[in-house]
Amino acid sequence: MSERLTLAGVACVRGGRLLFEGLSLTLAPGAAAMVRGPNGTGKSSLLRLAAGLLRPAAGTVDRQDAALSDEHLALDERLRLGDALSFWAKDVDAGIAAMGLEALARVPVRMLSTGQRKRAALARVVASKAPLWLLDEPANGLDADGLARLEAAMAAHRAAGGAILAASHQPLALDGAQIVTLG
Amino acid sequence: MIGLILRELRLAATGGAAALPLVFFLLVATLFPFAVGPDGPLLARTGGGALWMAALLAALLPVDRLIEPDRASGVLDQLFLKGISEESIAFAKLAGHWLSFGPPLMLAAIPAAALMKLPPEVLIRVEIGLLIGTPGLAALTLGVSALTAGLRRGGALAGLLMLPLAVPLLIFGAGLVERGNEGGALQLLGAVSLLLVAGAPFVAGAAIRAGRD
Numbered sequence: 183m184s185e186r187l188t189l190a191g192v193a194c195v196r197g198g199r200l201l202f203e204g205l206s207l208t209l210a211p212g213a214a215a216m217v218r219g220p221n222g223t224g225k226s227s228l229l230r231l232a233a234g235l236l237r238p239a240a241g242t243v244d245r246q247d248a249a250l251s252d253e254h255l256a257l258d259e260r261l262r263l264g265d266a267l268s269f270w271a272k273d274v275d276a277g278i279a280a281m282g283l284e285a286l287a288r289v290p291v292r293m294l295s296t297g298q299r300k301r302a303a304l305a306r307v308v309a310s311k312a313p314l315w316l317l318d319e320p321a322n323g324l325d326a327d328g329l330a331r332l333e334a335a336m337a338a339h340r341a342a343g344g345a346i347l348a349a350s351h352q353p354l355a356l357d358g359a360q361i362v363t364l365g
Numbered sequence: 366m367i368g369l370i371l372r373e374l375r376l377a378a379t380g381g382a383a384a385l386p387l388v389f390f391l392l393v394a395t396l397f398p399f400a401v402g403p404d405g406p407l408l409a410r411t412g413g414g415a416l417w418m419a420a421l422l423a424a425l426l427p428v429d430r431l432i433e434p435d436r437a438s439g440v441l442d443q444l445f446l447k448g449i450s451e452e453s454i455a456f457a458k459l460a461g462h463w464l465s466f467g468p469p470l471m472l473a474a475i476p477a478a479a480l481m482k483l484p485p486e487v488l489i490r491v492e493i494g495l496l497i498g499t500p501g502l503a504a505l506t507l508g509v510s511a512l513t514a515g516l517r518r519g520g521a522l523a524g525l526l527m528l529p530l531a532v533p534l535l536i537f538g539a540g541l542v543e544r545g546n547e548g549g550a551l552q553l554l555g556a557v558s559l560l561l562v563a564g565a566p567f568v569a570g571a572a573i574r575a576g577r578d
Contacts, residue, residue, distance in 0.1 A: 235442055235577055250446055254439025258372075260379050269372065270443065312446075 185210055185244070186314045186345035187232055192241035194227050201227055202364050203240065209314070209345040214336070214359040217349040223365030225349035226252065229316045232347055249310035251303045252318040259292040263302055266291050270306050277309030280335045282327065296323040301331075308335050314345050321352040329354075366457055369449075373461020382430055383465040386423035387473050393419035394477035405482045412481025413491055413542030419477070420470060420495065420538075421531050424502040427466070428523040431458060431510035432573070441573055451570035459507050459565060466506075467499035487542060494538045494554060501534050501558030504565035511569035515576050533557040 186209045193203035201224030207215060217225045230236045231243060233250050257266035264287035267274040278287055281301040286294065294302060300323045307315055315336070321329055333355045336346055348354065377383035397415045398408055435441050444454050471492055478488040509527040513519035537554035544550070 230577075233442070233446060235445060247448070248446055250442065252439065252442075254437075254442065256439035256443040258376070259438075269368070270447075306443075 186246050187347060188244040189232065190242045192231060192243060193239045194224050194231055195239040196227055207362060209347060211343040211345060212340045214340060214346040214356045215362055216356055216359045217347070217362045217364060219364030225364060226318050228364065229318050229347060229349055233316050246314055247312045248314040248316055249307040249312035250316045251307045251320055255299050255303050257291045257302060261291060262288050263291055264288060267306055267309060271309035273311065274309045277305035280308045281305040281331055297325055297328060300324055301328055304332060313343065315339060317346065317348040319350055320348060321350055321354055366453065369454065369457035370461045373458055374465055377461065377465035382427065383469065386426045386466060387469050389426055390419045390423040390470060390473050391477060393422065394480050398480060408482045409484060412483050413487055414539040415481065416474060416477055416491055417535055417539045417542065421502065421535055423470065424506050425524055425527060427462065428506050428510045428527065429520050431462060431507055432514040433519070436514045436576060451573045452566045455507060455511065455566040455569035455573070459504055462507060463500050463503040466503055470499055471495050490542050490545060494541045497555050497558055498534050498538045501561040502531065504561040505530055508565040508568040511572035
């Protein structure tokens with residue numbers, strides 16, 4: 183199977199409420215999809231379904247190795263950023279360089295600001311070298327430079343054959359991305 | 366797996382998290398003679414059981430730091446994405462937790478036994494009991510920690526869940542101290558501990574998975 187992600191007839195039920203059903207999506211190498219919809223329509227749930235963290239109420243999910251960036255940073259607060267990232271990936275330098283975090287590599291994670299934490303989470307995704315990126319609100323809290331770096335990293339990832347499934351309220355440059363509308 | 370165990374040890378070492386149960390254990394051992402009086406024979410007769418009670422209560426302390434911080438910060442989700450099963454995570458946490466809890470507790474039992482005026486042959490029985498029993502205690506802590514992760518006021522519930530389950534360990538552990546290996550207390554302690562160690566990773570793994578919904 184060369185598809186990075188295949189969702190077939192997926193339905194999601196949360197807290198007894200049907201969020202969406204019959205959702206099908208295929209991401210080939212280099213492809214991208216943008217999930218849109220109002221708050222509470224299941225954008226984050228769709229990403230967690232694609233990751234395998236939630237089980238679909240119906241349908242099947244098939245994916246290659248994935249990296250997820252959501253509201254949780256998942257880095258040890260007491261460690262320096264570089265050391266915390268190296269728990270997750272061998273090649274942390276690529277992630278640190280892509281998100282412009284060189285000056286912060288020796289700063290403890292707990293000292294980082296909101297935007298810096300978002301950059302750190304994205305650096306973890308870049309460093310993972312996973313073929314599929316699942317990005318939940320990746321542009322939240324990023325400044326103009328951070329946003330430009332994110333878009334450059336996403337373009338490079340797709341050029342190298344990776345695929346991206348993103349959910350964002352902010353405008354995000356994803357050329358030729360499929361639009362998945364929920365709600 | 367090795368990396369996960371090392372991470373657990375590092376987390377236990379930072380911020381004095383591992384020292385807390387030890388200090389608690391020694392504190393109980395110090396207070397006990399004040400409560401029952403300085404009567405040597407009485408202390409020696411009851412001290413072994415008191416040490417087991419202290420060990421049990423000390424095992425309860427790390428229950429809120431084993432699983433919940435990693436669940437809340439998304440570490441458990443990221444480990445799943447790395448393809449590591451929840452059971453493997455739980456086993457690594459069990460191994461890391463026991464290493465930071467069991468052997469230090471056995472060391473702390475030496476001064477504690479002196480405070481209780483326990484004779485050397487009784488101290489040896491305490492140490493053998495702790496060596497066999499602390500993996501079971503660590504497994505209980507891990508299982509209850511996973512079951513209560515994400516609950517508000519999980520700590521109080523954890524005590525109610527864990528202490529009754531620890532009764533067999535307490536009976537056979539204290540029995541071993543008091544009467545030696547009469548009636549196979551050592552084997553029964555080992556059997557209970559083994560059962561808990563074998564079961565806890567699966568209970569904790571299932572609890573972590575269920576906690577995602």
